[in-house]
Amino acid sequence: MIARLYRLLVIGLLPIALIACMNSPPTAAESNAAVPLGIDLGSSGPVAASTPAQAAVPIAHAAAPDVSPPHGNGMQMAHAGANDAHGTGTVNSVDPAQHKINLSHQPIPEIGWPAMTMEFPVAPSIDLKAIKPGTRVNFTIEQQPGGMYEIRAITPAGAGR
Amino acid sequence: MNRFAPPSLAITRRPFMQGAATAGALSLIPFPLRALAASAPVLSGTEFALEIGTVPLTLDGREATATGVNGQIPAPILRWREGDTVTLAVTNRLSQPSSIHWHGVRTPSPMDGVPGLSFAGIAPRGTFVYRFPVRQSGTYWYHSHSMFQEQTGLYGAIVIAPKAGYAQAFDRDYVVLLSDWSFEPPETIVSNLKFQSNYYNYGQRTLGTFIDDAQRTGMADTVGDRLEWGRMRMSPTDILDVSGATYTYLINGQPPATNWTALFRPGERVRLRFINGSSMSIFDVRVDGLPMTVVQADGNDVVPVIVDQFRISVAETYDVIVQPTADRAYTIFAQAEDRTGYARGTLAPRAGMAAAIPPMDPRPMRTMADMGMAGMEHGEMPGMELSSEGKKLQGSVGVDNVAMMPAARLHGAGEGFPSGRRVLTYADLQAIKPGSDPRPPAHEITLHLTGNMERFIWGFDGKKFSEAEPIALQRGDRVRFVLINDTMMEHPIHLHGLWSELDNGHGDYRPYKHTINVKPGERLSYLVTADVPGRWAFHCHLLYHMETGMFREVRVA
Amino acid sequence: MSTRIIPIAAVLIALAAPAAAQTPAANIEPGLGIEPGAMQPVMDQAIFAHAIFNQLEGRWNGSNTQFRWDGQGWAGTDYDKLWIKSEGTVSNGALEDSQQQFLYSRAVTTYFDLQGGLRSDLDSRPTRNWAAFGIQGLAPYFFDLELTGFVSGQGHLAAKLQASYDLLITQRLILQPQIELNIYSKADPARLTGPGFSDIDTGLRLRYEFSRQFAPYIGVVYEGKFGQTANFVRQAGESTGDVRFVFGIRAWF
Numbered sequence: 025m026i027a028r029l030y031r032l033l034v035i036g037l038l039p040i041a042l043i044a045c046m047n048s049p050p051t052a053a054e055s056n057a058a059v060p061l062g063i064d065l066g067s068s069g070p071v072a073a074s075t076p077a078q079a080a081v082p083i084a085h086a087a088a089p090d091v092s093p094p095h096g097n098g099m100q101m102a103h104a105g106a107n108d109a110h111g112t113g114t115v116n117s118v119d120p121a122q123h124k125i126n127l128s129h130q131p132i133p134e135i136g137w138p139a140m141t142m143e144f145p146v147a148p149s150i151d152l153k154a155i156k157p158g159t160r161v162n163f164t165i166e167q168q169p170g171g172m173y174e175i176r177a178i179t180p181a182g183a184g185r
Numbered sequence: 186m187n188r189f190a191p192p193s194l195a196i197t198r199r200p201f202m203q204g205a206a207t208a209g210a211l212s213l214i215p216f217p218l219r220a221l222a223a224s225a226p227v228l229s230g231t232e233f234a235l236e237i238g239t240v241p242l243t244l245d246g247r248e249a250t251a252t253g254v255n256g257q258i259p260a261p262i263l264r265w266r267e268g269d270t271v272t273l274a275v276t277n278r279l280s281q282p283s284s285i286h287w288h289g290v291r292t293p294s295p296m297d298g299v300p301g302l303s304f305a306g307i308a309p310r311g312t313f314v315y316r317f318p319v320r321q322s323g324t325y326w327y328h329s330h331s332m333f334q335e336q337t338g339l340y341g342a343i344v345i346a347p348k349a350g351y352a353q354a355f356d357r358d359y360v361v362l363l364s365d366w367s368f369e370p371p372e373t374i375v376s377n378l379k380f381q382s383n384y385y386n387y388g389q390r391t392l393g394t395f396i397d398d399a400q401r402t403g404m405a406d407t408v409g410d411r412l413e414w415g416r417m418r419m420s421p422t423d424i425l426d427v428s429g430a431t432y433t434y435l436i437n438g439q440p441p442a443t444n445w446t447a448l449f450r451p452g453e454r455v456r457l458r459f460i461n462g463s464s465m466s467i468f469d470v471r472v473d474g475l476p477m478t479v480v481q482a483d484g485n486d487v488v489p490v491i492v493d494q495f496r497i498s499v500a501e502t503y504d505v506i507v508q509p510t511a512d513r514a515y516t517i518f519a520q521a522e523d524r525t526g527y528a529r530g531t532l533a534p535r536a537g538m539a540a541a542i543p544p545m546d547p548r549p550m551r552t553m554a555d556m557g558m559a560g561m562e563h564g565e566m567p568g569m570e571l572s573s574e575g576k577k578l579q580g581s582v583g584v585d586n587v588a589m590m591p592a593a594r595l596h597g598a599g600e601g602f603p604s605g606r607r608v609l610t611y612a613d614l615q616a617i618k619p620g621s622d623p624r625p626p627a628h629e630i631t632l633h634l635t636g637n638m639e640r641f642i643w644g645f646d647g648k649k650f651s652e653a654e655p656i657a658l659q660r661g662d663r664v665r666f667v668l669i670n671d672t673m674m675e676h677p678i679h680l681h682g683l684w685s686e687l688d689n690g691h692g693d694y695r696p697y698k699h700t701i702n703v704k705p706g707e708r709l710s711y712l713v714t715a716d717v718p719g720r721w722a723f724h725c726h727l728l729y730h731m732e733t734g735m736f737r738e739v740r741v742a
Numbered sequence: 743m744s745t746r747i748i749p750i751a752a753v754l755i756a757l758a759a760p761a762a763a764q765t766p767a768a769n770i771e772p773g774l775g776i777e778p779g780a781m782q783p784v785m786d787q788a789i790f791a792h793a794i795f796n797q798l799e800g801r802w803n804g805s806n807t808q809f810r811w812d813g814q815g816w817a818g819t820d821y822d823k824l825w826i827k828s829e830g831t832v833s834n835g836a837l838e839d840s841q842q843q844f845l846y847s848r849a850v851t852t853y854f855d856l857q858g859g860l861r862s863d864l865d866s867r868p869t870r871n872w873a874a875f876g877i878q879g880l881a882p883y884f885f886d887l888e889l890t891g892f893v894s895g896q897g898h899l900a901a902k903l904q905a906s907y908d909l910l911i912t913q914r915l916i917l918q919p920q921i922e923l924n925i926y927s928k929a930d931p932a933r934l935t936g937p938g939f940s941d942i943d944t945g946l947r948l949r950y951e952f953s954r955q956f957a958p959y960i961g962v963v964y965e966g967k968f969g970q971t972a973n974f975v976r977q978a979g980e981s982t983g984d985v986r987f988v989f990g991i992r993a994w995f
Contacts, residue, residue: 059536060439062447063227063262065344065358068351068456135623142625167619172692294774301783303775330783377954380792380994384954391910415883418853582821582849637852639880642820649786649820655778720775722783733820734786742771 108166109134109173112181115159116141120152125175127163146175226257229264231271235285237307237329238278240338244433244440249368251338252279252329258438259362259462260327260341267322267348273315275307282306282331285315286681287343288500289325289484289699292317294719297681299330302720302738306331322347323484324458324502326362333371333464336728340364340462345484352617353480353489355506356453363470363497363519363528365432365463366440374427375729378641385428388523388548389420419586421551423638423673426729427465429525434466436519441529446536451512455532456480458504461497464728467675467702468519469496469601470503472532473543475515477505479609483698486617495609496522496599498677498702500726503609507532514538522601522675524548549601555673555705557588574646575671578635583647583734584671585637591669591708595689599675599704611709612689614696620686622714623693626665629710630656634670634678634703634725634735642733643672643725649734656723656739658715665710673705676730680739682721686712700726715741791817792994796906796920797829797947799990801963808833808986816847823847825857830865840865843874843890854879861892868932870894876902884908899927914951918959920944929970934978936970949992957992 113129128141144165146152155161155178164177240253254260265271277283284306286298296317300306307313322345329339342360367374377384390411399407414421439445449455457477459470471477471494479490481504489506497503497519509515514533521527524545531539571579575587598608636643645653658664666685668678679700686695688710695712703709718741725735793815801808812829825847830840845859854877863870876890885907892900906920921944929936947961965984967975972982 058443060437060443060445061536062359062361062437062445062530064448065227065262065264065360067357068353068355071351071354137624140625167623167693297775299783301776301781305776305781332785375788376790376792379790380794381954387913389910389913391912393912412883418880418882418884580851582852585852639853640820640849650784651782651786718771718774720778724784732784732786734784736784736786738783 108164108176109137110162110164111137112160112162115155115157115161117157118152118155119143123148123152125152125155125178127161129163132165144175145172146178150175150178226255227262227264231265231269233263233271233273235260235273235275236278237275237283237285237339242338244366244368247368251366252283252334253338254285254341258338259364260339262342262344262360263327265319265343265345267319267345270316270318274312275315276312277307277309279334280309282308283334283339284330285327285339286330287315287325287327288679289323289502290317290319290327290343290345291321291682291684291717294682294717294721297719297721299681299720299722302722319345321345321484323481323486324360324460324504325484326460326462326500326502328462330722333375333728333732335462336365336367336371336374336464338366342458342460342462344458352486353478353506354454355456357447357449358456358458359447360437360458360460361447361517361530362437362460362462363466363468364435364438364461365427365466366435367427367431367433369431371464371728374431375641375732378426378729382426382638382641383420383423385426385430386420386422386424386523387428387430388424388525389422417556417586418639419551419556419673421555421673422548423551424523424549425465425467425521425525426641426674426727428523429521432466432521432526434463434468434519434521434526434528436517436528436530439530441527441542444539445530446538447517447530447532448536449509449532449534451534452508452510454506454508456504456506457517458502459497460502461499463499465499467496467498467522467677468528469494469522469546470517470519471495471606472507473516473518473540475507475509475532476607477507479503479505479613482614482696483700485697487696488615488617490609490613491607492609492613493606494602496702498675498700498726499728500677500679500700501698501702514540516540516542518543520545522549522599524601546601546603549599551673551705552600554592554594555600556586557591557671557706574631574633578633578647578671581647582640583637583642583644583649584635585639586671586673587633587635588669588671588706588708591671591706593709594704594707595687595709597704611687611696611702614687614689614698615691616694616696619693620695620697620712622663622712622716624663624714626663626712628662629665629667631667631669632737634668634672634676636672636674636730636735638672638674641729643730643735645735645737650736650738651734653737655720656737658713658739658741660715660718660741662715662741663712664715665712667708667710668701668703669708670703670705675702675704676735677702677726678724679726680713680721680723682717682719683713683715683739683741688712715739718742787819789817789819791815793826794992794994796992797988797990798993799959799961799988801831801986801988803984803986806834810988818847821849823855825859837865838867845874847878851879853881857890861890863933867934870930870933872900881905896928898930901925911948916949916951916957918947918949918961920947929974931974934971934974936972936974938969940968940971942966942968945988947988947990947992955994959988959990959992961988962986963988 109132111129111132113127116126118125124143124145126143131139160181161178162181163175165173166176167173235254240251242251251258275285284298284300295303296315297303325343327341328335342362433440436445476491512534514531517530519528578584579587595611598610602608632645635647677700684697687698721739723737723739724731795813797812799810809832814827816823816825825845827843831838841863843861845857847855847857850856858875861872861874872892872894874890874892878888881887885905888904890902903923909917923942924940926935926940943965945961945963947959949957949959951957963986967982975982
């Protein structure tokens with residue numbers, strides 16, 4: 025008889041247990057089951073080490089950083105960096121006000137350029153008075169963070185040729 | 186209230202939602218998988234089988250037949266890895282030909298998915314196997330390029346994981362695909378526009394707005410303004426050709442009422458991949474209460490920019506990272522540019538939470554700058570002459586306006602943004618690494634974006650696609666495209682297969698884009714290296730503009 | 743003479759086919775795409791068709807009621823369309839003042855089409871046929887304009903001007919002033935029209951657009967006859983200046 029009572033008790037308690045289960049604190053899937061959920065594609069994992077430092081710091085607008093070159097000595101040269109390329113060409117005109125030179129240069133295979141005539145900004149330390157239109161020159165250009173190629177070094181080319 | 190129940194939702198949730206015991210057991214399953222059970226699936230790997238077919242759907246008791254992939258709208262998210270070669274067998278179960286174009290993904294020309302250029306399309310009951318190496322990473326999307334199937338639901342996201350790892354860290358990652366849905370068949374929409382081009386514009390100028398304006402700026406000014414626009418037979422209220430009058434705006438296939446939710450734990454960095462997969466709708470997107478850091482545009486890394494809001498035109502993508510720190514819900518709010526409706530989702534720590542939906546911003550109005558006549562007062566025509574090409578265009582059947590003074594407008598975000606909000610501009614986008622082709626362009630190709638709103642004809646240089654020749658380039662060419670928008674509407678211009686490097690003042694750090702939104706009256710330019718041969722589509726991505734003529738072939742031989 | 747109308751109209755219809763540029767049938771290197779010309783990526787020469795009833799109304803002047811319709815329909819591409827115009831009045835059980843035009847319409851400028859074809863006056867009075875030519879489009883300041891000239895087989899000339907304007911009171915409530923004028927070179931007593939400025943039908947209609955395609959309206963119209971036309975009309979016992987209230991539907995599809 026106790027066994028029967030016990031069975032009755034279990035049977036009686038079962039619905040209560042079930043009701044308790046149903047009323048368990050809502051899980052995300054249970055409550056508001058109608059809400060469509062976005063699929064999380066996961067986290068980024070380790071961040072690529074090769075990205076430049078400025079990429080990690082959010083900024084409102086990108087600004088080209090100032091470059092203050094050290095003094096040259098004889099040869100007009102500013103700090104030569106890793107993005108150097110070297111070329112030969114003829115000076116067409118010099119613009120002291122904008123500190124620019126217009127050059128017709130030979131192909132520059134280091135950066136895949138064909139022969140072109142174009143304007144270059146010149147590093148501030150270089151004295152444009154020393155450069156005359158019509159002169160053949162050897163020059164070094166470096167790409168600035170803003171993207172433009174700037175003349176970092178310029179010397180008259182050897183006589184002849 | 187609209188109730189949207191895509192069949193996939195109904196089918197996948199039933200086994201999970203029966204009974205409390207199941208729900209109890211479900212709570213033991215880790216969080217991301219539970220979310221998976223209730224949303225459109227994701228397909229990963231290198232082999233894919235996609236089936237294009239009709240998908241019956243119900244929106245607020247109203248039934249319609251949409252076109253989808255694998256029975257879903259939007260189509261499944263495809264996850265690829267940079268460096269893999271992917272094979273996608275696409276079977277067409279529609280009764281019309283279909284196609285899939287991988288938007289922004291550089292493939293060999295025959296794999297580009299444009300019927301009539303790349304291939305002959307996928308015939309009904311046919312299967313086409315796409316196969317190409319994936320040499321890029323980022324957020325992209327795919328859609329039909331046949332007739333109006335893109336409007337009826339055939340669009341989905343592509344997420345390509347970078348080989349070298351991500352540039353910015355994040356803890357969660359969600360695709361946010363915005364789109365527009367209409368119960369009217371797209372053929373009817375175009376037909377309506379052909380008869381009455383302002384059919385969907387219920388924001389026109391009325392006697393009421395005349396009185397309001399006269400009270401605000403005086404009778405003389407108001408009459409002068411009405412006469413000025415009237416003389417041109419233009420309306421400054423033309424913002425979007427097709428509006429919320431027929432559209433329901435969707436976020437990942439869900440209308441605002443169903444509250445699509447992306448879950449996060451407070452303090453986590455959440456990446457949101459916004460894709461505008463709509464046919465005709467430009468959205469102004471913000472997360473109400475959170476600033477966004479824009480990290481990618483059109484799948485390419487950019488120097489991060491913090492903004493409160495951005496305008497995303499059709500077919501563009503922007504990846505942003507937000508970092509919600511509070512234990513509350515945030516509304517993801519994408520309002521249509523003409524403020525006739527919005528798509529809405531929620532960023533929340535728990536499902537079922539919702540934040541207040543902010544009111545929509547005031548509706549923008551077109552200005553004389555949009556007509557390409559910035560700075561010209563009523564009737565004043567300073568000794569400005571149209572260019573010779575402009576003179577030829579003016580008055581022709583396909584052209585209702587030629588911009589007198591098209592201007593550079595990259596530093597402006599556009600109209601319709603309240604002051605005090607930081608809004609993204611194209612001038613803010615700067616690539617993280619310099620362009621791979623440092624050559625200056627060898628020549629320029631200038632194209633006018635033209636249209637006749639009254640007749641609803643759109644084209645380039647006053648000509649529809651069927652009236653024009655292909656643009657021919659040599660393989661290896663480095664060219665500059667100059668686009669002049671003679672119309673008073675934005676046009677998102679998309680060149681297939683080749684990158685468009687936007688000239689926006691960052692020199693060799695020009696952003697690489699696949700879709701460039703040209704503002705009304707704007708003149709902009711971009712560089713293209715024609716490094717992959719083929720027949721490439723070049724068109725406005727507003728679907729009804731494209732189909733009525735704003736399309737060209739760029740043939741790289 | 744009426745048989746000469748048809749060749750004239752046919753010539754007008756045969757004029758100016760659209761000049762479509764042919765994509766050069768250059769060969770594409772194998773593997774770069776499909777051959778040009780086989781299939782078009784966009785179908786921008788689609789044919790559309792629409793019809794509209796600008797007036798479909800009952801006209802009541804206090805003593806009797808007339809029924810009037812004025813509608814147009816066209817089918818074609820952006821450049822070339824075939825156009826039908828029809829108008830007429832049913833008065834005292836008889837069909838009056840009814841004209842149908844069958845035109846070929848060619849888009850020539852941004853806002854105007856050139857039209858040419860046939861007009862046929864078909865009603866309870868003797869039939870007249872004319873060759874028709876004219877322009878239709880949107881004039882500056884958003885006036886809808888139709889100006890058509892006619893030549894009959896006997897060398898009579900006629901002209902018709904129709905203009906209207908939509909003034910939006912709200913987004914759906916629209917007030918439309920409208921005018922139609924007819925001019926004839928010669929008298930046609932059988933049709934009660936005299937030379938010169940013959941008649942005017944002008945009205946002010948206020949419509950409510952339940953949808954763009956369906957807009958019931960009320961309004962007031964004035965039908966006036968002038969010159970010799972007025973004499974003919976008075977002779978026939980009808981009024982020469984009639985003000986009527988109208989109620990109708992503006993519908994298109």
